[in-house]
Amino acid sequence: MSNIFEESKTRAFIKNEGVDYNTTVTTQELPLEDFAENLQIDVISLNDEDITFDVKGIDPAFANALRRIFISEIPTMAIEKVNMWQNTSVIPDEVLAHRMGLVPIKVDPRLFEVKGKNEDHNENNCVQFNLHIKCTRKNTPEAQNRENDILPENDEALFNHASVYTSDMKWVPIGTQEEKFKNTPIRPVYEDILLSKMRPGQEIEMELMCEKGVGKTHAKWSPVSTAYYRLLPDIALKEEISGEEAQELKSKCPMNVFDIEDTGKLFVKNSRVCTTCRECIRDEKFVDKIKLAKVKNHFEFTVESVGMYKPEEIVTEGIKILKEKVKCWKNTMKGMEEDEE
Amino acid sequence: MSDSENEQIENQDEPMIEEENSVDNEEIVDAKEEEEVDIQPLTIDNIEDDNKNATFTFYDEEHTLGNVLRNTLIKNKNVDFCGYTVPHPSEPYMKLRVQSNKKDAKVVLKHGFKRISKECDIITEKFLESVAKFKQTQMED
Numbered sequence: 260m261s262n263i264f265e266e267s268k269t270r271a272f273i274k275n276e277g278v279d280y281n282t283t284v285t286t287q288e289l290p291l292e293d294f295a296e297n298l299q300i301d302v303i304s305l306n307d308e309d310i311t312f313d314v315k316g317i318d319p320a321f322a323n324a325l326r327r328i329f330i331s332e333i334p335t336m337a338i339e340k341v342n343m344w345q346n347t348s349v350i351p352d353e354v355l356a357h358r359m360g361l362v363p364i365k366v367d368p369r370l371f372e373v374k375g376k377n378e379d380h381n382e383n384n385c386v387q388f389n390l391h392i393k394c395t396r397k398n399t400p401e402a403q404n405r406e407n408d409i410l411p412e413n414d415e416a417l418f419n420h421a422s423v424y425t426s427d428m429k430w431v432p433i434g435t436q437e438e439k440f441k442n443t444p445i446r447p448v449y450e451d452i453l454l455s456k457m458r459p460g461q462e463i464e465m466e467l468m469c470e471k472g473v474g475k476t477h478a479k480w481s482p483v484s485t486a487y488y489r490l491l492p493d494i495a496l497k498e499e500i501s502g503e504e505a506q507e508l509k510s511k512c513p514m515n516v517f518d519i520e521d522t523g524k525l526f527v528k529n530s531r532v533c534t535t536c537r538e539c540i541r542d543e544k545f546v547d548k549i550k551l552a553k554v555k556n557h558f559e560f561t562v563e564s565v566g567m568y569k570p571e572e573i574v575t576e577g578i579k580i581l582k583e584k585v586k587c588w589k590n591t592m593k594g595m596e597e598d599e600e
Numbered sequence: 601m602s603d604s605e606n607e608q609i610e611n612q613d614e615p616m617i618e619e620e621n622s623v624d625n626e627e628i629v630d631a632k633e634e635e636e637v638d639i640q641p642l643t644i645d646n647i648e649d650d651n652k653n654a655t656f657t658f659y660d661e662e663h664t665l666g667n668v669l670r671n672t673l674i675k676n677k678n679v680d681f682c683g684y685t686v687p688h689p690s691e692p693y694m695k696l697r698v699q700s701n702k703k704d705a706k707v708v709l710k711h712g713f714k715r716i717s718k719e720c721d722i723i724t725e726k727f728l729e730s731v732a733k734f735k736q737t738q739m740e741d
Contacts, residue, residue, distance in 0.1 A: 286674065286675060286677075287675060287677070288675040288676055288677065288715070289675075291718055291719075291722070294719060294722065295722045295726075298722060298723065298726055299726075300723070300726045300727050300729075300730045301730055301734075302730050302731055302733070302734035305731065305734055305735070305738075312727070312730065314723075317719075317723070318671050320667040320668045320670070320671035321668055321671070321719070323663075323664075323667065323668075324664045324665070324667065324668040327662075327663065327664040328664060332664070571727075571731050574727060575724060575727065575728065578720050578723055578724045578727070579720075579724070581664075581668075581716070581720055582716075582717050582720040582721070584661075584664075584665060585665075585713045585716045585717050585720075586713075586717060588642065588658065588665075588713060589710060589713045589714070589717075591641050591642050592642065592706060592709070592710060595642065595644075596706075
């Protein structure tokens with residue numbers, strides 16, 4: 260029994276129903292050197308869109324604070340004000356304006372300031388786009404024959420600008436922005452987002468003003484599509500399984516965690532891919548043969564970027580924001596004490 | 601009802617509506633101004649036992665800071681009790697209760713801030729290291 264007790268300090272055990280998780284709070288502050296030594300971070304995968312990394316040796320509170328910050332407190336630029344001069348398309352003004360707000364904008368938000376309540380738009384707090392587009396009939400005999408209009412799939416062949424894409428948004432530099440962003444022109448992250456469909460004679464003319472904000476205010480400012488963590492699975496066999504049983508267990512797992520050696524013995528090939536589906540311990544006969552657990556201080560983060568930041572930048576920015584938050588409160592306290600004196 | 605009567609009724613109604621609107625607007629503006637004046641980023645209440653116990657109310661904070669702060673302070677050996685709450689999800693306040701056995705609660709809290717800040721530094725450093733390492737191994741492949 261004492262073994263299980265000792266193990267429950269570092270592991271959460273997955274049961275057929277629920278999880279056995281004993282909260283263990285270390286009431287001693289680890290010296291910073293030990294914290295640094297225990298902390299282990301490994302990048303598992305990284306590309307232009309997402310990053311997966313392991314963090315071992317932090318508390319759940321810290322992991323969750325980071326996750327919450329990635330989602331809702333990293334500032335980005337998004338369309339906030341729309342001046343609509345003309346909209347004769349089928350999408351109502353307010354729906355189109357909201358739709359524009361959700362378009363991710365490729366620009367480094369760190370170069371901008373948050374617009375104050377009574378401030379006007381200027382080069383330091385605003386990025387402007389114009390969208391002016393009109394759908395017209397092409398000058399071909401097919402297009403001139405109105406009987407062809409009936410089928411909507413003909414639209415692209417018969418009309419100019421039957422579909423409005425984000426590539427139609429034109430960046431309008433304010434002040435010195437043109438010089439400042441010479442090497443990294445400001446544009447929507449994706450050029451092929453369909454904004455609206457139009458028919459001949461319809462027209463859209465808008466001025467789009469981007470402002471800096473955070474996901475807390477509105478999800479359009481969130482730099483991530485998903486940011487989550489999970490505990491690393493720890494799977495082991497308590498006793499040897501071979502022969503038919505091994506074959507059975509191997510085929511039970513949809514993620515192929517188990518494999519069979521040449522000798523016919525079952526072994527754990529890759530425990531990381533386990534999704535905690537519990538399929539392997541559903542049958543009574545395997546319950547006591549498999550240890551299905553999670554490592555309590557080993558977090559596997561996955562951060563998927565929308566495209567405003569590189570995925571690894573989201574992580575560093577998130578930690579920076581937590582640090583700034585703490586620093587800000589420390590200064591507030593200092594200020595209060597000075598006031599008292 | 602003839603057209604002229606209709607016009608009369610409209611004319612009578614109009615000034616009434618305008619007055620109501622103007623009064624409403626003024627009230628709203630007043631209320632907003634008052635609210636802005638009242639906001640204090642940090643308040644300290646229930647100070648007891650020679651400043652060792654205190655309740656801090658943080659403006660515009662939530663579980664993000666609350667939980668991480670509680671978690672850090674609880675490990676401090678000078679702290680007897682520490683807990684946090686967000687009293688209502690639609691009000692932007694977070695309350696933190698600190699009860700220390702030796703030191704001023706403010707000192708304890710400041711120590712907690714420092715600790716979090718240092719942990720952030722270490723995590724950033726290690727993270728950048730591992731990203732660099734990962735990129736290097738990818739280049740080699």
